[in-house]
Amino acid sequence: MRRIRRDTMSSRAPRSSVAPWLFVALATLIASTSLAEDERPARLDPPGAQSSNPSTTEGYRARGTDPAGPRELVLWRWHENGFTRLASTRSRPDGRFDFGEQPLPAVETWFHVAPHGVEPEAEGLVRIERRLRAPRVLPDGQLTSSIYLVPAADGGEFRIYDATSGRLLLRRDIEPRDRPSDALDLQSELPSPPPSAITIEQVLDDGRRSERTYWRIE
Amino acid sequence: MKPLRHRLALAIFLLGAATISTGCEGDGSDGSAPRIDFPPTPECIRFAGGFPSGFDLLPGAANEAAVVQFTPAVVLGLDLDFQPPILLTDSAIPGFPERSCSRCGGLSLPDSDSDGEADACRSDELGFFCFSPIAGDLHAIDRDLVALSTSSHEGIVLIDPQDGSLRSVDIETPAASADFDPDDWPFWPTPGASFERTGFSTRTCVYGDGLMDSLGDPIGVNVFCDGIRNGFVTGFTAGSAFIGDRLFVATSNLLRSGRAQYAPGTVLVFEFDRSFDPPFVRPDPTASIVMTTGFNPTSVTAYTTPSGRDLALVGLTGMILLGTGPDRVQTESSIDVIDAQSRVLIATIPLGRAGLGFDGLAIDSTGRVALIGASTGRALFGIDLAALDDPMLGLGPEPLPIVLDGSDPTYADARLYDADAPFALPKRSNGPPDSQCATQTSVALSSDTNSGAASDFCDGTLSVLSIQTPLLRTTPLDPATAVVVDRLQVVAAALVNDAIGETRAIDGVRIRPGRPGIDFTGPDVYFTAGLPEGGVCGAFVETP
Numbered sequence: 010m011r012r013i014r015r016d017t018m019s020s021r022a023p024r025s026s027v028a029p030w031l032f033v034a035l036a037t038l039i040a041s042t043s044l045a046e047d048e049r050p051a052r053l054d055p056p057g058a059q060s061s062n063p064s065t066t067e068g069y070r071a072r073g074t075d076p077a078g079p080r081e082l083v084l085w086r087w088h089e090n091g092f093t094r095l096a097s098t099r100s101r102p103d104g105r106f107d108f109g110e111q112p113l114p115a116v117e118t119w120f121h122v123a124p125h126g127v128e129p130e131a132e133g134l135v136r137i138e139r140r141l142r143a144p145r146v147l148p149d150g151q152l153t154s155s156i157y158l159v160p161a162a163d164g165g166e167f168r169i170y171d172a173t174s175g176r177l178l179l180r181r182d183i184e185p186r187d188r189p190s191d192a193l194d195l196q197s198e199l200p201s202p203p204p205s206a207i208t209i210e211q212v213l214d215d216g217r218r219s220e221r222t223y224w225r226i227e
Numbered sequence: 228m229k230p231l232r233h234r235l236a237l238a239i240f241l242l243g244a245a246t247i248s249t250g251c252e253g254d255g256s257d258g259s260a261p262r263i264d265f266p267p268t269p270e271c272i273r274f275a276g277g278f279p280s281g282f283d284l285l286p287g288a289a290n291e292a293a294v295v296q297f298t299p300a301v302v303l304g305l306d307l308d309f310q311p312p313i314l315l316t317d318s319a320i321p322g323f324p325e326r327s328c329s330r331c332g333g334l335s336l337p338d339s340d341s342d343g344e345a346d347a348c349r350s351d352e353l354g355f356f357c358f359s360p361i362a363g364d365l366h367a368i369d370r371d372l373v374a375l376s377t378s379s380h381e382g383i384v385l386i387d388p389q390d391g392s393l394r395s396v397d398i399e400t401p402a403a404s405a406d407f408d409p410d411d412w413p414f415w416p417t418p419g420a421s422f423e424r425t426g427f428s429t430r431t432c433v434y435g436d437g438l439m440d441s442l443g444d445p446i447g448v449n450v451f452c453d454g455i456r457n458g459f460v461t462g463f464t465a466g467s468a469f470i471g472d473r474l475f476v477a478t479s480n481l482l483r484s485g486r487a488q489y490a491p492g493t494v495l496v497f498e499f500d501r502s503f504d505p506p507f508v509r510p511d512p513t514a515s516i517v518m519t520t521g522f523n524p525t526s527v528t529a530y531t532t533p534s535g536r537d538l539a540l541v542g543l544t545g546m547i548l549l550g551t552g553p554d555r556v557q558t559e560s561s562i563d564v565i566d567a568q569s570r571v572l573i574a575t576i577p578l579g580r581a582g583l584g585f586d587g588l589a590i591d592s593t594g595r596v597a598l599i600g601a602s603t604g605r606a607l608f609g610i611d612l613a614a615l616d617d618p619m620l621g622l623g624p625e626p627l628p629i630v631l632d633g634s635d636p637t638y639a640d641a642r643l644y645d646a647d648a649p650f651a652l653p654k655r656s657n658g659p660p661d662s663q664c665a666t667q668t669s670v671a672l673s674s675d676t677n678s679g680a681a682s683d684f685c686d687g688t689l690s691v692l693s694i695q696t697p698l699l700r701t702t703p704l705d706p707a708t709a710v711v712v713d714r715l716q717v718v719a720a721a722l723v724n725d726a727i728g729e730t731r732a733i734d735g736v737r738i739r740p741g742r743p744g745i746d747f748t749g750p751d752v753y754f755t756a757g758l759p760e761g762g763v764c765g766a767f768v769e770t771p
Contacts (some may be wrong), residue, residue: 048238067299068319086273090728094270096313109317112274112296112303114760139275142299145361147379150483153356157484161298162275163759174331186277186758192485192596208332223332223347225357 034125051075051082051122053135068135070139073110073145075100084108086118092129093118113139116162116213141224144211153227157194158209165213169199172206172223183211195226241409252737262714269718270311271730271764273754274303278757281365281375282735285388288370289740291315292650292753293388294763295375300337300362302373304388305763307739310749312763320391321358323384331357339377339384340426341393346380353413354451355430360384364526364585368469376464376476377426382414383467383476383497384426393425401512412453427508429495431478433516434458440482441489441522441558443544459490461516466526466587470567473511473737475498475539477524487557492519494527494541494563496570514570519563520628522546526587526599528707529567533594533700533718534618536568542599544583553602556582560646562599562610563628566621573621574629574638581608586735589672589679595696596643596709598650598666600681605661606649607670607681609710613700614641643706650710658686658721671738671752678769679710680752683735687719689736689752691768718757718766730764732757 029197035076053073078100085092100106111120125186142161149155158167163224169179178199184190195203203226276297285291285304292305292312301322304315314320323337328348336345339360347357360377367373372394375384385394399422400415401407409418410724415426432452438444438459449459463479474497479492496511519541526542546558560581564574590612591597598609614631620638621627633640644650654670664685672694673680679692691713696704719733720726737753743751752767 067301067322068314070317070319094272095272095311096309106315107317110319111312112272112320114273114275114762125733140299145359147361148356148358149485150481151460152489153536155483155485159298159361159536205333208334219388221332221334222359223334223336223357225331225351227356 049076050133051077051106051124052133053120055135056137057188060180066068067140068113069111069118069120071111071122073106073122075106075122076104077100077124078104078106082106082108082122083125083129084111085121085123085129086114087121087129087131087134090122096190097125113137116138116141116217141211141213141217141219143153143208143220146209146224147191148220153225154195156195156224157190157192160211161219162211162213168210168212170208170221171204171212172208173204176208178204222226228725235279240617244360246477249575268637269605269750269764271762272303272305272312272314273759274764276301277759277760278732279755279761279763280363282737282755282763283367283373284366284737284740285370285373288739290747292737292763293365293367293373294755294761295362295365297362297760300360301391302365302386302388304391305421307765308747310318310751310765312753312765315388318390321534323393328357328665338491339393340382340428341395342422342423342424342455346571347415349381355380362700363464364466366467366469366527368474372476374467374469375474376429376467377600377691378463381429381462381464381478382426383429383464383474386425393455394429395423395425396499397421397503397505398424398427399507399509401509402510406513407510407515413451415510419433427497429461429464429494431461431510431516432458433461433480433490433491433518435495435518436682437680438491439485440491444488445482446490456532461495465524466542466585468529468550468587469499470525470529470539471537472500473497473510473567473570473674475527475541475567475758477519477527477541479523479525481523484549486547489522489546492522492541493517493545494519494522494524494539494565509572512605517565517570517572519543520575521561521563522558524563525583525585526616528588528590528597530588530590530594530597530615531618531682532612532618535617536618538568539565540588540597541565542583542585542587544585544602545580547582547602556580556646560608562588562641564621564631571621572642573626574615574627574631574639575630576610578608578610578642581606581646582647583608584667586669586670589670591672591679591694591696592674592677593694593696594699594706596672598644598672598681598693598710600670601649602667603665603758604649605652605654605668605683605686606644606653607668607710608645608649609643610641611643611704612641613637613704614639627630643704643709648706650706651697652683652690653688653712653715655683655686655688655715655717655721657741658683658688659723664722667734669734669736669754671736673738673769674740676769678713680736680738680740680768682733682754684732684734685722686732687717687731689718689719689754689766689768690714691716691735716766716768718764722758728759731761733764
């Protein structure tokens with residue numbers, strides 16, 4: 010195949026001082042130029058560019074700019090086990106692309122965009138931080154002095170405060186999600202006399218604190 | 228950058244190696260050895276909170292579903308035409324609006340019914356403490372309307388799954404009558420007033436003399452009710468179903484989970500008139516509360532008999548202790564049958580100490596077999612719907628409910644698989660031992676073919692089922708052949724210690740409508756995953 014092409018090219022080459030090597034060099038230059046364009050990375054918009062109030066973010070609108078558009082792009086999520094493919098789209102001729110709204114499975118979620126068929130890499134990850142909501146409290150049936158606590162995210166600990174004085178009353182490690190949690194008996198676990206109401210927050214291992222929830226003890 | 232095909236080749240190698248090393252596994256149930264398939268790893272959409280509390284396909288749209296993100300609580304509409312599924316909306320999904328409430332610590336708290344006041348505040352004003360809604364089961368009424376059950380602040384929240392926004396209804400309370408006392412519905416407007424809301428309360432008082440809780444203790448006067456009559460207040464709102472022009476909502480009435488103490492079960496009935504815009508909702512003025520035959524109703528399934536009679540099939544799990552395992556089941560399970568037109572409980576199908584799953588009945592494409600999962604074991608339970616075919620069932624002078632267990636030769640025995648003779652599902656040989664993880668199951672049956680799939684929470688497998696029903700509905704079903712396991716398909720990791728970070732804890736399963744490979748090309752079976760995050764994953768089961 011190469012031989013046929015070379016023959017064809019030379020048969021069409023002008024019989025002048027412009028040597029065939031010039032065409033080869035030109036072709037190489039064109040090829041390398043388009044390769045460079047293909048390798049120009051697509052970039053997701055940083056979170057601050059799209060939300061007027063990032064602290065309330067519950068999802069992430071994954072859009073950005075692809076200087077090599079139009080082409081097929083893949084959105085990836087990075088986590089401790091590697092990359093997970095989330096969605097595909099095609100960038101427009103003007104370079105913009107939009108994967109739409111993406112849920113945020115963790116407090117910190119890392120996104121990456123790569124051309125179709127190209128493995129994602131750690132460079133160019135965009136980190137989105139989700140608002141750390143208050144832990145949820147479930148009464149033990151109709152008993153408000155015995156409660157189940159549902160964390161807003163994995164890890165860290167619950168801290169329970171006297172709602173009136175703000176004094177820290179109790180800390181409790183958060184069990185991994187795959188283990189059933191026991192009910193927290195407030196009457197026996199809180200210092201006596203127990204307060205009339207408590208607030209509960211989650212504190213992650215890195216020190217980030219959740220919003221607080223309020224619970225009245227009857 | 229390495230091309231993806233290198234990784235794919237490695238994956239294929241590993242997959243092959245895994246298949247060779249594992250080989251075929253027996254199911255241990257009937258002596259046969261279902262084939263084990265290792266298809267490509269299902270792709271999942273991930274979201275926060277782990278353990279989605281509800282998942283349903285959207286009627287009227289073959290490629291759409293909705294799932295509950297437990298916390299922060301939102302309903303995510305999913306487009307199943309993509310792998311993995313993507314959100315239906317391009318816009319940010321709003322959570323419940325929040326209001327500050329001084330009587331509940333001055334915090335911003337959810338206002339799920341959009342009455343301008345935090346749910347906890349309203350709850351506390353009425354004596355029910357500062358309870359905020361906890362997301363629960365999900366029932367898809369239509370492509371643009373789902374009913375989300377909430378507990379603690381007990382109610383139904385109405386949401387448009389297309390964009391996650393709250394949907395309005397007009398709520399009104401019937402006038403006082405011999406059958407209805409507005410005072411028993413404290414969260415509802417006074418009669419004569421009508422309000423536009425995005426949710427409504429399922430708190431009501433239920434009265435009765437001689438009522439006993441699941442521990443055998445008598446139910447006395449309740450401070451939340453009239454303070455005179457014996458009774459209890461409903462709670463732990465569970466599954467719901469829209470049938471005819473009414474919404475049937477099960478309330479488990481849990482008194483204390485640590486002791487598995489339940490008040491008698493109830494199904495609340497709401498008129499839900501969708502001919503108005505917004506729809507009009509009120510408690511049924513003549514039959515707003517139906518008492519169930521047993522404890523802990525967890526699901527409601529709509530079923531229409533061949534003669535066109537609408538029925539509500541209520542799954543009663545029974546009293547179960549915390550944890551899993553058949554020994555946790557303390558009282559009988561059953562399927563109660565409510566005539567949707569009269570709102571009368573006409574029949575019950577006792578299933579023994581089965582511990583029915585919470586996900587409702589799956590009905591096969593011929594309308595003959597209905598299966599339900601187990602909350603505490605590796606089994607399915609089932610009923611023969613032909614036993615409900617008689618259009619006069621429950622309309623005669625006989626005492627109700629009729630017990631369809633074969634004890635009265637006048638009536639058919641509706642039991643197909645019960646606690647004494649469950650439909651056993653195969654166990655994955657390298658799954659966790661039952662002593663570490665006694666599983667729970669969920670089942671779905673195709674509306675277009677004779678296939679089905681049952682999920683195994685601990686093993687991460689789908690049992691691929693085949694349903695064989697006789698041509699005539701009068702021909703009895705043979706439990707040995709009506710449902711068979713074709714094969715076991717590994718779709719997720721087992722709940723074992725070295726699977727941290729992998730997709731596992733699979734639960735609610737649904738089969739996409741249509742013929743796989745003809746009507747659509749993607750996965751045909753979808754299931755929820757609880758770990759490491761919440762997820763909905765698609766698996767190729769019947770798709771060529």
